[in-house]
Amino acid sequence: MCAIVGVINSQDAAKTAYYALFSMQHRGQEASGISACDNGEILTHKGKGLVTEVFNESSLKTLKGDMAIGHNRYATAGKNSGNDSQPIAANYSLGQISVVHNGNLVNKDEVRGALIDEGAIFQSNMDTENIVHLIARNHSPHLQERITAALDKILGAYCLLVQSRHKIFAIRDKYGVRPLSLGRLKDGGYIVASETCAFDLVEATFIRDVRPGEMLVFENGEDEFESIQLFEPEPRICAFEYIYFARPDSVVEGKSVYDVRKKMGAALARQSKIKADFVVPVPDSGVPAALGYANESGIPFELAIVRNHYVGRTFIEPTQELRNLKVKLKLNPMSEVLKGKSVVVVDDSIVRGTTSKKIVELLRHAGAKEIHFRVACPELKFPERYGIDTPSFAELISANKTCDEVCKYIGADTLEFLEIDDLVKSIGDEREYSLVSFDGNYFIK
């Protein structure tokens, strides 16, 4: 799970990229980096941690110039990944290049294997490195041709930014699985970013989404940019952006994320009518759906679970007394509100079930009498393979248990997931979505 940003034809481009990354880092962040190009030389600074941890005034100052691309990688459960930060900057036969990528290449192992067989070396575990190699190994004298040739060899969901010494190429795969939007900065520069909330912070104006299968070519110093439709679009935007991934103040493909989430909650409320004293969101991600649920059902909305946002990072080991500490450090149900009450709890998803189980325990401990757990997305039965870091079959609780079994496991009185149809209708059924996690229809393979 990543977010990317590109800035061109704008003073202090790296600083604008920094702030854009800043506003997109709402799910923790494991690594961040920015490349900027000044006087024909691309410089890169990257490392582990939030953008505020990786950069300081002085490291940002070294990144001069009117062009910059940046990258956030969100916290992943996976293995230690010391060198896995982007951009990947390299010298190659046409000069210098820097690349950031949000998505996942499904044929990455084959491509990597073939590249390695041809003598390539890989210094990271990131599939972005595949793309840099493919560009470097092509023989065209034009970067643009090399990029398109490289794209012909890869399969998957991707949004890419490729920075040369004079240009930035912004590319979105033909399905448009991951979002990418274009905006204009006040000083006339352009910005391309994964989430439109980044535009708000840097005071850019949204122009339009990059189209599935489209490549935009920006040249430094040029006010106009070129649009090339590389592939016939077959749009299937990832439903997960609406469910969980995007910030509520982002607009994905013309739909307000906040608004979609409210509709999903409303759909959940229509699915089965239950009596309860109030609707409680799991903060912060469950809030809009809970609001939609409450509005639709007429059951009062209560913020009965308080989230501690000052958690920061504590490395102090808890005492024996303090169990479930990790969840409790973040979430505190109010027993004053919950005692003896029947509640509808709304969360955005159930992945492994462990956190939901702890939340139910905390609610019971706080005195809740009845707990009706409602999940604002369908059952996660299949691993997503297009850029969201969902776990394997073995770990996905809904891949292994029925809804009833999950309900028993987490300890709720009733449990319901959003129907796939309702999910689609909530986003808008005029188009198709990537729903692989729910229906296993791996349309890119």
Next chain:
Amino acid sequence: MCAIVGVINSQDAAKTAYYALFSMQHRGQEASGISACDNGEILTHKGKGLVTEVFNESSLKTLKGDMAIGHNRYATAGKNSGNDSQPIAANYSLGQISVVHNGNLVNKDEVRGALIDEGAIFQSNMDTENIVHLIARNHSPHLQERITAALDKILGAYCLLVQSRHKIFAIRDKYGVRPLSLGRLKDGGYIVASETCAFDLVEATFIRDVRPGEMLVFENGEDEFESIQLFEPEPRICAFEYIYFARPDSVVEGKSVYDVRKKMGAALARQSKIKADFVVPVPDSGVPAALGYANESGIPFELAIVRNHYVGRTFIEPTQELRNLKVKLKLNPMSEVLKGKSVVVVDDSIVRGTTSKKIVELLRHAGAKEIHFRVACPELKFPERYGIDTPSFAELISANKTCDEVCKYIGADTLEFLEIDDLVKSIGDEREYSLVSFDGNYFIK
């Protein structure tokens, strides 16, 4: 603005104090510290910053023992205060003592002046040091007598924890301006804390509030504690705890803070009926009142301002482009939701007016057509002097401008504050409150 905690008769007392401080640090934190007593020696660790910044595993490990007291000081606008962290630990004629204090002594300058005239030295700017001196200068062979003698000389709002090598004394002034609650830990130990939300995290059971004018005496190794009513209670709990200061999941004097805030919002809604498309809280502090407003008025509730909780601390200076950055880093109004709409914005208070002004600007920029600003507390016309760090007359906008003038200054279409009466009714009119910021009735002087 501070929070204090005391733990006694409990294993790993400092660790429990650490977690209690952790859950009470919801408003930033400028300094934190803990004293623990092991084998008759009191050790202290304190410093600038959040409790997670001041302590690490190894510094916490040095604080052994069954007794601990701790202190958080919240971010204050005031001057640099290098050494102003608590607890204040000292050697004195009966051995060792450590003291933490939440509140403000109104006669601190006189007491300090008198002490200095008698030859005392002050190594900090904190009024807590007054109390340590008063205890040290008394001649009784009993600490308890010295404490009561010291209390006779001070005037003000205070909650104090005094730790000797064997005891912890918990004292609340006769007005009970600042809250202090007693809980029991699972291992049989006791905990005293400013906010009951601390009990939730460390899994303590709320027993009761310390009473105005009461002193509790805990002895290490003793299961029973003593209660002494030092002063005739004249309860006037600070209304600000409900309005702004306490966490919503805390219970102050038997009243859920969350619930009181909702009532304040409802009262605001009854004050004047207006037509609007929805009610928008300023997150996070305005949320419960906005919810109450929405429920009462029937106007839909929308979380149309998104708060970025990953702000952390960025020291990167913004570019010229980025104005209003400080507020924008935190708050982003959703133009998708707001465009062309008439909204009621609910915040908990207006102090200087500068932040409210910027919020209105951001909402206008996001397209809001009409902005009805509603404040879930009365006009702040007088500086609070009992422990909350409100600014002076000159800086308090409502001390210098009428409601209409403030409305014009912040740029809203209409502006209303909660009536004092409604504030009192929201909390519960069976008792009296400290309302000095609103009515200037400085009852302690």
Next chain:
Amino acid sequence: MCAIVGVINSQDAAKTAYYALFSMQHRGQEASGISACDNGEILTHKGKGLVTEVFNESSLKTLKGDMAIGHNRYATAGKNSGNDSQPIAANYSLGQISVVHNGNLVNKDEVRGALIDEGAIFQSNMDTENIVHLIARNHSPHLQERITAALDKILGAYCLLVQSRHKIFAIRDKYGVRPLSLGRLKDGGYIVASETCAFDLVEATFIRDVRPGEMLVFENGEDEFESIQLFEPEPRICAFEYIYFARPDSVVEGKSVYDVRKKMGAALARQSKIKADFVVPVPDSGVPAALGYANESGIPFELAIVRNHYVGRTFIEPTQELRNLKVKLKLNPMSEVLKGKSVVVVDDSIVRGTTSKKIVELLRHAGAKEIHFRVACPELKFPERYGIDTPSFAELISANKTCDEVCKYIGADTLEFLEIDDLVKSIGDEREYSLVSFDGNYFIK
């Protein structure tokens, strides 16, 4: 073991104090701090660690003004001492005061006890706090009188700097146990410092030593300073300053430390003639004495033990393989030079004997055939009580073992200490010295 500095009538006084402390921190440093006075307000910044760790550009910038005093405390084996950093700054009945102290008060427990009985509180373990209290408790309207009255009550070895809002008082006890020198800065300001090497770095000119029993009074804005002979001088400068404590490039009471150390080495060489292939110093402290030994004896000088100055602070625990790691990280004997050779090893002192034992082991391991250990100071039989942190009787190896027994313990072939007479002659026998560690003549008690 400390070093102090005072700067007056000089721009950027705190910065000059910083650099002076910097050049005096040659033995590690546990704590450092500076007070500066600007516009009648004394501000202090202090903490644990080297002056380069405690201060950064921004913390130093807050310390504005023409007057500053500073303090270094050297690493002591003793107990954790969290708050024990100087200056001690306080508000008292004449305003504000800040004090630094190098030395030790022999009646500190009595004075502290009496002060505590009178109601004083002590927030540190430092005897400097005694002095601040004594000044605060006096009733004179003149600080100078208070200081002299305070001095009447204390016994011990001390160099003190007392800073008020307009003056700096520099005081040396009547024995002059610890050194204190006066210099002039290029901009006309004055500097007072423990070691003259501090003058070299800040390009000050040495004027003279502060005399035993003298108090200098500097007033801000005044070019002249006042000298008051408070006590009849009975000079007994501490011999340890020459042996071990001062930097070789310092001049103590008119004698070059480097020169004295060379003479001590020469005296050692005269004590008993032995045959050896070369003389090897234990770096860095044994180097000048070894040079003197080599010159006198005609035995070649070889730097056969190499010191690693990049040690820094490693917290990595050694493997089982790596024994004696702490000494080896610092010192590496060259086997190429030592193999099969007979060597005279010269060190400045033997305290507990543990390090000497390890050095002998390392030399044997490197192939040295014969090891004649020579110590450029007499046997340490008594704890120093006048400001140098020597350990107790039980730990001092020479308090418990004869020279022969120590020789056996450390594993040398022969061992000799400098005779007390030779020590005195090396420094210059025209005056008396503090020799308590060697002869137990505690002349202050």
Next chain:
Amino acid sequence: MCAIVGVINSQDAAKTAYYALFSMQHRGQEASGISACDNGEILTHKGKGLVTEVFNESSLKTLKGDMAIGHNRYATAGKNSGNDSQPIAANYSLGQISVVHNGNLVNKDEVRGALIDEGAIFQSNMDTENIVHLIARNHSPHLQERITAALDKILGAYCLLVQSRHKIFAIRDKYGVRPLSLGRLKDGGYIVASETCAFDLVEATFIRDVRPGEMLVFENGEDEFESIQLFEPEPRICAFEYIYFARPDSVVEGKSVYDVRKKMGAALARQSKIKADFVVPVPDSGVPAALGYANESGIPFELAIVRNHYVGRTFIEPTQELRNLKVKLKLNPMSEVLKGKSVVVVDDSIVRGTTSKKIVELLRHAGAKEIHFRVACPELKFPERYGIDTPSFAELISANKTCDEVCKYIGADTLEFLEIDDLVKSIGDEREYSLVSFDGNYFIK
């Protein structure tokens, strides 16, 4: 300028590598890193700074296994080099590989250019990356064959360690420009390191030097290692290792560095007889040569310049008063010793002349009457290109000025450099050396 280390068949190999790097970091350090191999997976940790800054207990713990290679890069004046830390670890067609390199490839630009033309990407500025690419692009199924094929394509001075999942290959170029020595650890493992002082710290026994043109092949779990003479040796060890680069307690090609430096000093003394009061080394690097000079000339040796080893890193900007601060922070000449004296100052080299000029200034300021500057190496007239980071022609003072002009520039009374012949004799004239910096004979091109 780098140092490398390899450890095989030894428990806690990374920890041993850490300590070996630790003892070799005597000239500051810009970057450090270690790769370790455990269970067939190579993990790498690297970064900017001293090994003590880049590693902590926990980062070192992740580097498990019996095999490790490590790298130090010394501070270079050159441009910022963010990603330029070694080892370079990569996935390639035979699995995983990690490489460290000390030296310089003279055909690196050609090789890099050719590789890039073939489609390779370079993610750093280090020539080490060339070698990894050459190995990856070969088609042999045996790593060893690939390495030898790669070596056929490179020209230059190099010591290489190549780590696969089961083996470590240690290679030295046929000239043996840079040193590489083999030792045995107590637990039976092997260690290969740039400097023998590393063996002392980790208690390894020196076995022999790796021979020019030799490749050693170590297999994990095997007690025996293989030796392959890849190239006919044409030994020309770099004279700079003796002059400046190696630690004095290292033995390079059987010659004690300390001993050679003393001989160079003695040769200087024979070059021209002058009268002087004493010989003063510039510490620490000039000490052995000064000692040799003093012994040969009979002029007394005095450590009249004191070095401050606690310098650490201060970022506080000096005041206007403090000129020449950088040199003064490190070096303080003792005026007590120098006043009115005629001195021979011995340093190891003059590169740009700026530091020597400041030293002469400081000595004059300290009162030295006559300053005879002696340099224990010949005039640096040509940039070294075989791994030592000497500056370009334009910056080398002796490439642009005669000895007399340099003497005038630095302000000494007389100046002499060591003759090339004497340099060679000091090391031992039974073999040839790399003397390119002095004679411009670039034997590898």
